[in-house]
Amino acid sequence: MSDVTLRGALDTLKENGVRITPQRHAILEYLVTSKSHPTADEIYKSLASTFPNMSVATVYNNLRVFQGVNLIKELPYGDSSSRFDFVTHDHYHIICTECDKIVDFHYPGLEEVEHLASHVTGFQVNAHRMEVYGTCPICAGNVTETH
Amino acid sequence: MSDVTLRGALDTLKENGVRITPQRHAILEYLVTSKSHPTADEIYKSLASTFPNMSVATVYNNLRVFQGVNLIKELPYGDSSSRFDFVTHDHYHIICTECDKIVDFHYPGLEEVEHLASHVTGFQVNAHRMEVYGTCPICAGNVTETH
DNA sequence: TAAACTAATTGTAATGATTACAAAGTAAGA
DNA sequence: TCTTACTTTGTAATCATTACAATTAGTTTA
Ligand SMILES: [Mn+2]
Ligand SMILES: [Mn+2]
Ligand SMILES: [Zn+2]
Ligand SMILES: [Zn+2]
Numbered sequence: 001m002s003d004v005t006l007r008g009a010l011d012t013l014k015e016n017g018v019r020i021t022p023q024r025h026a027i028l029e030y031l032v033t034s035k036s037h038p039t040a041d042e043i044y045k046s047l048a049s050t051f052p053n054m055s056v057a058t059v060y061n062n063l064r065v066f067q068g069v070n071l072i073k074e075l076p077y078g079d080s081s082s083r084f085d086f087v088t089h090d091h092y093h094i095i096c097t098e099c100d101k102i103v104d105f106h107y108p109g110l111e112e113v114e115h116l117a118s119h120v121t122g123f124q125v126n127a128h129r130m131e132v133y134g135t136c137p138i139c140a141g142n143v144t145e146t147h
Numbered sequence: 148m149s150d151v152t153l154r155g156a157l158d159t160l161k162e163n164g165v166r167i168t169p170q171r172h173a174i175l176e177y178l179v180t181s182k183s184h185p186t187a188d189e190i191y192k193s194l195a196s197t198f199p200n201m202s203v204a205t206v207y208n209n210l211r212v213f214q215g216v217n218l219i220k221e222l223p224y225g226d227s228s229s230r231f232d233f234v235t236h237d238h239y240h241i242i243c244t245e246c247d248k249i250v251d252f253h254y255p256g257l258e259e260v261e262h263l264a265s266h267v268t269g270f271q272v273n274a275h276r277m278e279v280y281g282t283c284p285i286c287a288g289n290v291t292e293t294h
Numbered sequence: 295t296a297a298a299c300t301a302a303t304t305g306t307a308a309t310g311a312t313t314a315c316a317a318a319g320t321a322a323g324a
Numbered sequence: 325t326c327t328t329a330c331t332t333t334g335t336a337a338t339c340a341t342t343a344c345a346a347t348t349a350g351t352t353t354a
Contacts, residue, residue: 019301019302019349019350021301021302021303021349021350023302023303024302039340040340040341041340053303053304054303054304055303055304055305055306056304056305056341057303057304057305057306057341057342057343058302058303058304060340060341060342061302061303062302076223076224077223080339080340081339081340081341082340082341092260092264094264094268094270094272096270097273103268103270105263105264105267105268106267107260107263107264110260110277113239113254113257113277113279114279116252116254117239117241117252117254117279117281118279118281120252120253121241121250121252121283122283122284122289123241123243123250123279123281123282123283123284123287124281124282124287125241125279125280125281126244126280126281126282127279127280127281128277128278128279128280129276129277129278129280130257130260130275130276130277130278131275131276131277132260132261132264132265132270132272132274132275133272133273133274133275133276134264134265134270134271134272134273134274135270135271135273136268136269136270137269137270140270140271142269166320166321166330166331168320168330168331168332170331170332171331186311187311187312188311200332200333201332201333202332202333202334202335203312203333203334204312204313204314204332204333204334204335205331205332205333207311207312207313208331208332209331227310227311228310228311228312229311229312
């Protein structure tokens with residue numbers, strides 16, 4: 001099924017006239033299959049064995065290309081490096097402030113907030129971002145490690 | 148009235164055993180009176196005339212001290228520098244993606260999202276962040292400049 | 295196909311915000 | 325006063341990201 005997702009992503013590139021190079025294919029595949037939210041450096045390091053000569057600049061370049069055609073979203077964080085999320089459907093993130101784990105969750109209906117914000121500020125609204133912070137079950141000690 | 152706010156902030160420092168140095172007083176005053184969301188560098192530059200010898204490290208150090216006693220909040224952004232918000236009451240931000248203007252707005256009741264997130268992920272929830280992005284009236288050209 | 299043009303990658307230097315750290319200064323207590 | 329902890333300062337280091345020039349690869353044109 002992530003096979004299908006990858007194929008769809010490659011189609012999107014084609015439709016937008018973006019060449020599918022081996023590097024792009026590999027970066028995209030990594031984003032789709034690793035269901036995590038990797039940093040540019042994580043992608044770079046993970047592909048180093050397959051592409052020993054790939055430049056870190058190539059990773060950044062192509063992450064920007066992918067953002068340009070809405071295949072991925074950047075999650076910028078102030079202190080550390082940005083993380084990248086392959087876009088399937090809209091969702092939010094909850095982040096453990098102890099171990100930095102990021103978990104997806106769904107919540108409907110924050111368009112209401114967008115409307116209100118637009119109404120009281122006069123802005124034209126395009127998007128919003130929302131993140132919940134807390135402690136994950138493992139860090140909270142509520143869960144016995146699997147053995 | 149921002150006089151009162153500043154005095155309250157200084158009290159908070161005292162209560163927490165944090166010394167009130169001239170630099171701390173000035174940085175805090177700047178945060179309270181400028182109702183904006185300044186960067187560390189903006190604070191540093193604005194106080195340069197009064198404190199020609201103040202180090203930029205002092206600004207960062209004290210911004211962290213103020214965060215420690217919940218007087219201010221950091222708004223980290225991936226690409227550019229963090230902005231700092233003097234904490235009065237809870238509110239959200241709407242940000243113009245053209246000119247980077249930040250405007251406060253209020254919205255009640257996102258505790259519901261926290262609850263749901265906690266329920267579906269098992270996290271203990273502490274906080275959330277939410278920002279709306281769009282185009283401000285001036286950048287959208289809906290407003291004639293004041294003259 | 296060869297030449298010409300365009301897009302993509304690479305390597306490396308530069309940028310810029312933030313932090314680390316050591317030295318010097320300042321307040322406070324015994 | 326002596327001692328200790330706290331604070332500031334100046335500067336070097338860090339680290340993610342970007343800029344840029346050179347090289348390579350792909351595509352179009354003749
Ligand atoms: Mn996600
Ligand atoms: Mn604010
Ligand atoms: Zn955790
Ligand atoms: Zn604007």
